[in-house]
Amino acid sequence: MEVVACIDxxxxxxxxxxxxxxxxxxxxxxxxxxxKFDGSGVGDDPYSEKNFHKLTSxxxxxxxxxxxxxxxxxxxxxxxxxxxxxxxxxxxxxxDHAPPELSQLAEGTEVAVAYETAPNLFFEHHTNIQSDxxxxxxxxxxxxxxxxxxxxxxxxxxxxxxxQRHAKGHKLFFALLNEPHARWDLVALYDDSGVxxxxxxxxxxxxxRASGRLAALLAPYAVVxxxxxxxxxxxxxxxSRNEYNRGGLIKVSNTKKKSGAKAPAxxxxxxxxxxxxxxxxxxxxxxxxxxxxxxxxALKGQKFASAKDDFAVSDxxxxxxxxxxxxxPGTLKPEEYAAVMAFILQQNGYPAGPNALTYAQxxxxxxxxxxxxx
Amino acid sequence: MRNKAGSIEFKRSRVELLKKAALVLLxxxxxxxxxxQAPYEPVTDxxxxxxxxxxxxxxxxxxxxxxxxxPFDQINTGNVAQLKPAFDYETGLKQGHESPAVVNGHFxxxxxPLDHLIAMDATSGKVLWKYDHDLSKAALKxxxxxxxxxxVALYQNNVYMATxxxxxxxxxxxxxxxxxxxALMAPDVGYAMTLAPLIxxxxxxxxxxxxxxxxxxxxxxxxxKTGKMLWQTHTIPAPNEPGGDTWPKGAYKTxxxxxxxxxxxxxENDTLMWGxxxxxxxxxxxRPGENLYTDSVIAMNPSNxxxxxxxxxxxxxxxxxxxxxxxxxxxxxxxxxPYKAIVSASRNGWFYAIDRTNGKLIYMEQFTHATSVAGQxxxxxxxxxxxxxxxxKEVFTCPSFxxxxxxxxxxINPNTQMAYVPTMHTCMKMKGAAVSYKAGLPFLGESFTxxxxxxxxxxxxxxxxxxxxxxxxxxxxxxxxxNDGTLSTGGGLMFSGSADGYFMAFDAKSGxxxxxxxxxxxxxIGVPSTYTVDGTQYVAxxxxxxxxxxxxxxDMANDPKVKSIPTGGHLYVFxxxx
Numbered sequence: 001m002e003v004v005a006c007i008d009x010x011x012x013x014x015x016x017x018x019x020x021x022x023x024x025x026x027x028x029x030x031x032x033x034x035x036k037f038d039g040s041g042v043g044d045d046p047y048s049e050k051n052f053h054k055l056t057s058x059x060x061x062x063x064x065x066x067x068x069x070x071x072x073x074x075x076x077x078x079x080x081x082x083x084x085x086x087x088x089x090x091x092x093x094x095x096d097h098a099p100p101e102l103s104q105l106a107e108g109t110e111v112a113v114a115y116e117t118a119p120n121l122f123f124e125h126h127t128n129i130q131s132d133x134x135x136x137x138x139x140x141x142x143x144x145x146x147x148x149x150x151x152x153x154x155x156x157x158x159x160x161x162x163x164q165r166h167a168k169g170h171k172l173f174f175a176l177l178n179e180p181h182a183r184w185d186l187v188a189l190y191d192d193s194g195v196x197x198x199x200x201x202x203x204x205x206x207x208x209r210a211s212g213r214l215a216a217l218l219a220p221y222a223v224v225x226x227x228x229x230x231x232x233x234x235x236x237x238x239x240s241r242n243e244y245n246r247g248g249l250i251k252v253s254n255t256k257k258k259s260g261a262k263a264p265a266x267x268x269x270x271x272x273x274x275x276x277x278x279x280x281x282x283x284x285x286x287x288x289x290x291x292x293x294x295x296x297x298a299l300k301g302q303k304f305a306s307a308k309d310d311f312a313v314s315d316x317x318x319x320x321x322x323x324x325x326x327x328x329p330g331t332l333k334p335e336e337y338a339a340v341m342a343f344i345l346q347q348n349g350y351p352a353g354p355n356a357l358t359y360a361q362x363x364x365x366x367x368x369x370x371x372x373x374x
Numbered sequence: 375m376r377n378k379a380g381s382i383e384f385k386r387s388r389v390e391l392l393k394k395a396a397l398v399l400l401x402x403x404x405x406x407x408x409x410x411q412a413p414y415e416p417v418t419d420x421x422x423x424x425x426x427x428x429x430x431x432x433x434x435x436x437x438x439x440x441x442x443x444x445p446f447d448q449i450n451t452g453n454v455a456q457l458k459p460a461f462d463y464e465t466g467l468k469q470g471h472e473s474p475a476v477v478n479g480h481f482x483x484x485x486x487p488l489d490h491l492i493a494m495d496a497t498s499g500k501v502l503w504k505y506d507h508d509l510s511k512a513a514l515k516x517x518x519x520x521x522x523x524x525x526v527a528l529y530q531n532n533v534y535m536a537t538x539x540x541x542x543x544x545x546x547x548x549x550x551x552x553x554x555x556x557a558l559m560a561p562d563v564g565y566a567m568t569l570a571p572l573i574x575x576x577x578x579x580x581x582x583x584x585x586x587x588x589x590x591x592x593x594x595x596x597x598x599k600t601g602k603m604l605w606q607t608h609t610i611p612a613p614n615e616p617g618g619d620t621w622p623k624g625a626y627k628t629x630x631x632x633x634x635x636x637x638x639x640x641x642e643n644d645t646l647m648w649g650x651x652x653x654x655x656x657x658x659x660x661r662p663g664e665n666l667y668t669d670s671v672i673a674m675n676p677s678n679x680x681x682x683x684x685x686x687x688x689x690x691x692x693x694x695x696x697x698x699x700x701x702x703x704x705x706x707x708x709x710x711x712p713y714k715a716i717v718s719a720s721r722n723g724w725f726y727a728i729d730r731t732n733g734k735l736i737y738m739e740q741f742t743h744a745t746s747v748a749g750q751x752x753x754x755x756x757x758x759x760x761x762x763x764x765x766x767k768e769v770f771t772c773p774s775f776x777x778x779x780x781x782x783x784x785x786i787n788p789n790t791q792m793a794y795v796p797t798m799h800t801c802m803k804m805k806g807a808a809v810s811y812k813a814g815l816p817f818l819g820e821s822f823t824x825x826x827x828x829x830x831x832x833x834x835x836x837x838x839x840x841x842x843x844x845x846x847x848x849x850x851x852x853x854x855x856x857n858d859g860t861l862s863t864g865g866g867l868m869f870s871g872s873a874d875g876y877f878m879a880f881d882a883k884s885g886x887x888x889x890x891x892x893x894x895x896x897x898x899i900g901v902p903s904t905y906t907v908d909g910t911q912y913v914a915x916x917x918x919x920x921x922x923x924x925x926x927x928x929d930m931a932n933d934p935k936v937k938s939i940p941t942g943g944h945l946y947v948f949x950x951x952x
Contacts, residue, residue, distance in 0.1 A: 011814035039813060046810035046817050065814045072765055074807065115628050116817045120660035121765070123622070131622035133661070137815070155815045181765055184816065285924045285931060294468045294941055295520055295925065 001030045003197045005188070006055045008039035008047075008065035012161035013088070013221040017064040020085055020217050021188075024204030035060045050330025051322060052189050053078030057334055058363060061197035067184035076189065077331065082198045084185035085205045086218045087225030090119050091156040091174040095144055098173045102126050105151060112140035112152035118181040119153035125179075138162070145170050153177065157221045176223065186222055264367055265353025266313070267342035272352060275343030278336045282325045291347050296326065300347045305371045313365035317341050321363070334359040349373045414548040415479050417528040422573060423641055429906040430477040430496075432528055434570035435783055436903070438639040439703035442785025443862040444904045448911035449950055450865030454879045454889040458951040460912060461499035463492070464895075465943035470920020472781075473525035473570070474901035475945065476533075477914075481547060482905075484916065484945055485523040489537045493550060496907050499947065503550030507537050520920045524636070524781075524901070527571040527578065529598050536567035536580045542596055544578075556601035558582070564589035570636050574646060574676045577604055581633025581648060591631035593648050593672075595679060607679035609633055609650040609667050616681075617666035625661050630654030631668045635698045635781055638716065639676065640730055646676040647716060647730070651696035656820045657806045658692030659764055665690055669697035671718065673733060683733030687720045689755055692762050692820070693746050693804065694775035695722040700783050701730075702793065706841045708736050717841060719784050719795045721777030722747045725844050739844030741837065742778035742797050743827050746771045763820060765806040774802035774824040776922060783859040783901060785868070790882045792838040792847055794860035794868045799830035800930055824928030833930055836860065836870050838885060848885030854897075854935055855923055861902035861913070869913060871898025873939055877915050877946065894946055897939040910949055918943035 003025045007014050022032045037055065041047040055063050056079055067088060068075060075081050092099040092111075103126060105111070110132045113119040123131045132149055134140035141162045144152045147170075159174045176183065190198045208214040215224050280289065287293055291300035298304045305311050321337045323329050332340070338359045346352065349372030357365075417432060426437040427445065435442050449457065465471065469487035475496075476483045482496035489507035494500055527534045533547045539561035544553040558580070559565050565584040572579045577595040584591065591609040596602060609631035611617040613624075621629060630653045637648035653661065653668035669688035672681050688695045701716040706727060716730045723744025727736040735753040748758040761771040782796040804822045811817070826833070834856035837849035854873035861869040867888070868880040875897055879889040900916025919939045924931050931937065 008814055013814060039811060041810075041812040046812040049811055066811055067814070067816065069765070069816070072807070110623065115625075116655045116657075116660060116819070117815070118765075118818055120622070120818075123662060124659065131625075131662075133622050133624040133628070135628060158813075158815065181818075280937075281932070285937065288468060288941070292468065294920065 002033050003030050003062065003200060004033045004035060004060040005062040005064055006035045006037055006060035009036040010038050010040035011065040012157040014065065016218060016221045020205070020208075020214075021062070021064065021201065023213065023217055024085070024201050024208055027204045027207045028200045030200055039065060048322075048329050049076035050078070050328070052076045053191055054322065054330065054334075056189060056191040056194055058360060061190055061194035062201060063189040064186075066189060067186050069181055070183040070185055071181055073185065079189040079191055080198070081187035081189055083202050083205065084187050084225060086186040086214070086222040087176075087183055088156050088186060088222035089176050089183040090117070090153055090179070091159060091176050093141075093144060093152040093154055093159050093172055093174040094150065095147065095170050095172055099151065099175045102177065102179070103128065105129050109151060110149045112143050112149045112154075114140050114154060117155070119177075119179075121181060122153060122177070122179045141172075144172065160220050183225075185225065263350050263372070265351045266361070266365065266367060267345055267350070267352060267357040268355060269352035271339050271342040271356040272346040273343075275339035275341070275346075278332065278340045279343050282332065283340065286326060291344070299344055301371050301373050305348060305369045307370050309370075311369040313341070313345070313367045313369050314363055316344070316369055317362040317365070320344075321359075338362050345369075347373065412479055414481065414531060416530045417478055418530065419575065422529070430479060431475065431903040431905045432478060433476065433572065434474060434525055434527070434636045434901070435700065435702075438641055440636075440638040440700045440783070441702055441704070441862070442783055442860060443787055445864040446904055446906055446911045447863065447865040448906070449863065449867065449904075449913065451867060451881055451888060453950060454865070454867055456951045457879065457889050457891070457913070457948045459891075460497070460947045460949040462947065463494065463499050463501075463945040465490075465492075465918070465945070467918075467943045468920075468941040469918070469943075470520045470522045471900050471916040471918025471943035472522045472921065473916060474903040475905070475914035475947070476526050476528060476903070477905040477907075478528055478547065480907060482914070483526045483528075483533055485525050485535055486943060487521045487523065487918075487920070489523050489535070491526065491533070491535055491545070491550075493533075493547070496905065496912065497910070499945075505543075505545055505550050505552070507535075507541070507543065509537065509539055520922065520925065522568050522921060524568055525570040527573050529573040529576075529578070532598065534571045534573070534578050534598070536569055536571050538566045538568065540565055540567055540582070542567075542571065542578055542580055542601065544598070544601060554601040556596060558594060558603075567634075569634055572636050572639065573598060574639050577676065579637065579646065579676070581635070581637070583634035584632045589632065589654070590627055590629055591633050591651060593633045593637070593674070593679065595676070605679035607672075607674060607681065609672065611666060617684075620664040620666045622661055622663065628654055629661070629665065629668065632696070633698065634696075635700060638701045638703060640703060643731060644676065645682060645730070646674045647671055647701050648674065649696070649698035649701065649718070651698045652691055652694045655818070656692065656694060657818055658690050658762060659806065660818060663690065669695055669722075671697060671701050671716070671728070673730075685726075685728050685733045685735065687718070687724070687726060687755060688722045688747055689757060693722070693771065695720065695746070695777065697721070699777075699779060699781065701728075702784060702786050703730060704786050704788070704841055706736075706791070708842060717786070717793055719779045719793070719839075721773070721779065723773045723778035725793070725795070725839055727841070727844060737844045741795055741839060741846065742799060743772040743801070743829050744778060763804040763806045765818060768803060768805035770801060770803050772801035772827055773798065774800040774928075775822065776800055776824060776926060780857070780922065782857055782899070785860040785862040786841065787862040787868070787882050789864070789866070790838070791841045792882065793841055794862060794870070794882075795837050795839055796856045796858055796860060796870065797835045797837055798855050798857075799827040799833055799835070800824050800927075801827050802928075824926065824930055826929060833933070833936070834873070836880075838868075838882070850880065850885050850887070854939070855927070855930060857897070857899045857921060857923055859901040861904060863904060869902045869904075869915070871900070871902065871915055871917070873897040873919065873936070875917055875940075877902070877948075891946070891948070895940065895944045896942050900945075912947050912949050914945065914947045916943060916945050
């Protein structure tokens, strides 16, 4: 028996996450398989948390690598969280000696932090220190390593990764902070289809904790933490300006064109009319009620999908299900995404058939998308 | 800092879309200027300084004071009911159309979304030439609020426009031939330009958009002849500059402060005034300090860009209340004392009068329900700390980040001593939240929802405010948002357009609607303008709904009345029926 876990390969703690899953499910007689994905975000844009329920609904039972704030435990939309299996967070980092308490840092000490992260909040209550904001973590760590600042407050797993990569440089020391929004619980995300796997995982983590093995598996990225309670985590359901899709990277695979293929009937008429409603309330303001395009491009006709565009249904579905609606990507239900795809197919001249298009089919469909409408 | 990794395949469909649009537009072949037409009269410094009296409409807000007022009285309260379309022009584009018709003699210029520029005969609408800016696709990535452009500037024989991919382009006004094109920044590094440039003493002055993308805003002046950069003034001071200590160290690099609307020039004091946008990141607790010069107006020396004074409308902003809204120069009397003032209806819902000689506050009054900014003490604005969201607190405050007024310019009328202010009635829920991850690292942002102002029954209004008191004189309510700028004339009229496509003339004194056009093809957000050619007065306005309201408007955008507003750009020009 097997538990499948999605691991963010861009997370500095990816190896730790895999080790914990493997050891935890083994205590229950399961083996673990890992699906890797890239949670690094696009350019300067963060990874959309709204993608998580897509991972849980298609690729794996558990998603690891996305901690929740101990103080404000909001989960990404559409997923549940396991009991915490460890705790990590923002740490005070110093060079050549172990970090003191924040309050013991000398008056006026400049402390490097990264743009838009929680430690920017800590200065308000620690007037002895001054913030030195850096555009990203590496920039802040470089400043510390070169002695431009005496201390930094950064995400612990990133500090670990940095010290591993720069083993020869100055030695950095860090200690997790006890400030508001500094501590983050490690949880596994799952949805209804992953309830059983999450139970296995939770039980396994409980045994690792009881036997004292957990701490070693987590070190040096995280600690066991003192809250081994069941998850009291609430789902978040807010639209974030931060996450506005800036029209960024959208990957389209290179499918071979199947010329001459007759348009197959892969959705149902009812589904298309449900999709029309979804479209009118979520997409038409940007793509036009007639799909002719306004701020967003046209979703109908040759300028949308001509033969030389070489699109498959899954390519377009990938865009719309992970990037749309721009501004709040991933906020629709899987069946709504499938329905809106059906509507787009209908508008581009594809015939309706007896069966509705499922989310999973749409994700993998290699049916070429070539519009036959003007 | 930003690395670009856009997918080629995806962009392709966009390229084709743009090409297609270009083809449609090319169908208008250049037409020779008819002999009857006067040759192109150069727009000299003297003409710009006297733009208020020019028969044409020489710049974005008509004159250096940004008044939006023209003295023409051929069309007036007595005969405006006879206003009829003279001609119209359809652009074939569906995004927001915001540009005013800028007119020099017989030549009329408008820009369209996606940076096309059209020159036409100002009496017939006959297209003289067209310029289609080859818009680098990459630029669209960082345009937050629709792919708009707000029109041209004129100087000597040239017409100037700023583009979404950060170019300033100079073209020959008569022929459309490109004289120079200068890139201020690479596209796709967090900046764009949507404003109409301002010409001051031989310089083309522009500012950048980009408050939502971790950029650092600036105002820049280029040599009008060559495009060479003459100065650049950052709106966020570096740590060693005055105001640098209002930020955490290093935060200035990503402090925001876009300068995305056209400024005002005080020729008497040789001072250039420019509005500055919101700070970044949104959540204020991440950047303790006043965060100068965000949400402020800065006054600069136009020769070198040096800042003379500033006034901050919203200190330490956390609500996205850009201070970019135009400042209008006017002389006023407040509590018996005369002032040389500028007035501005701010995003934060307050109407400000500021002494333009020194940047000191004269008065501030609410022009819509405003709870985030609470008032002033000793001339300094203060905010209500209870209305500041944190990662632990959700607030409900007014107005929403879309503002009591957004970019839609106000006008004033020196005869009535009133300002005419398009107004929006929204509030918002807002909370600081760990909302996004990058390689497992959580980032803090703000979540928000735009909602109806509970004290109002409508989404919008257009109102008159007494310049000498800051108090409302009349208001015209609208169940739809009112997203159009206003135009004032010597005929005792105020013109502005509704979101359901009616262009209207109001009695400037009473607010009575004296004339209403037939329903135009789309909602109106175009800046209205008026001009006189061969003794005939014309009034021009674009219909072409779009901009931030339909994209970011939350409950308002989802209101079926708002959603059903048709799109499509159309310039309409009116004159009196013979």
